[in-house]
Amino acid sequence: MYLKQTVFIFLLAFSLSCVETQENNPLLVEPEEETAVDQVIRHKAAFNVGAAVTRNELNSASYANTLKTHYSQITAEYEMKMAHIWNGVNNYNWTNADALVKFAEDNDMEVHGHTLVWYKSFPNWFKNANYDSASFEGHVKTYIETVVGRYKGKIISWDVANEIFLDNGGLRSTDCPVFKTFKDPVAFYGRCYRYAREADPEAKLFYNDYNVVLAGGKRGAMRSMATRFKSEGYPLDGIGDQMHYMETTNRNTIKNGLADMALTGLLIHISELDIRINTGQSDNFVYSTTEQQKHANAYKEIVEAYEAIPQSQKFAISTWGLHDGSTWLTDWWHPKEYPLLFDDKFEKKLTYEGFLNGLK
DSSP: OOOHHHHHHHHHHHHHHHHHHHEEEHTTOHHHHHHHHHHHHHOOOOOEEEEEEOTTTGSSSHHHHHHHHHOEEESSSSSTHHHHHHEEEEEEOOOOHHHHHHHHHHOOOEEEEEEEEEEGGGGGHHHOOOOOOOHHHHHHHHHHHHHHHHHHTTOOOOEEEOOOOOSSSSSSTTTTTHHHOOSSSHHHHHHHHHHHHHOOOOOOEEEESSTTTHHHHHHHHHHEEEEEEETTTOOOEEEEOOEEEEESSSSSHHHHHHHHTTTTOSSEEEEEEEEEETOOOOOTOOOOOHHHHHHHHHHHHHHHHHHHEEEEEEEEESSSSSBBTSSTHHHTOOSSOSSBBBBSSSSBHHHHHHHHHOOO
């Protein structure tokens, strides 16, 4: 009995000594924790990794925990667009935008503002007013000053203008109030960038569009706009490609397009990334292991292409949504679509590993 007690006391003392030594030695690191951190995209990436979110989704604990664990930045999927905030000349609805900013603040995340001026998001009351160019611009100027000023220091970047060019490089004219109102739409957009810069001098200002790496005409128009902005004193810090592409989209074209974008010297944002895998829109599509691996390879190669541009120009890669259970593509493209990094149960997919493996 005495021997057992002696052994017990010795083991207890030894255990306490080990705990004390570990607590008092900050150099001791649990190896499994280090490995775990290296397997999280927000920690491995040398740039922000973002996701498009909505306020209602943040009410889900599983959603919120997945988001803050794996991502460092958020973009409002639609709740910071003009039609969702601007209810009248002096009537602003801040509820949802404020909630997103608060979530980011509480969880040490950054916010990318999307978007200030988009042809599809002018509210009906504004379009129906039939303003002349001076009144049109005056109201938009006040809107930009009000929104950007409210979130000064809280939103680090803005898509000031969104989708103003066609793939061939021409200006968008159909259903575009700006084209309808101004003889020189590009100059109007330039002034919008100036209003945003004056409202928050520290925020990075982006132009955002789709098919940028695929459509040389659009890239050329964007490059010309950037050159004009610089010569005429309009601020522009970066350009974004939404990258709503397919697994079959040629990856060399994507890589070459990204390299071409980087020749502008501006920050580059992959702003709305999702990759369609059911490319044939088949009702019989099965997301098999083979399809999942192809999908993962697509993510890996796109991330590798982004990593190939100069480090100083990497702003962020943002996925357009968090999980397959809540993606716009199941409505717009096909119900059997699985475009993101997490499944509908918030489990990591092979696409997550593909993204992770594409990082340096």
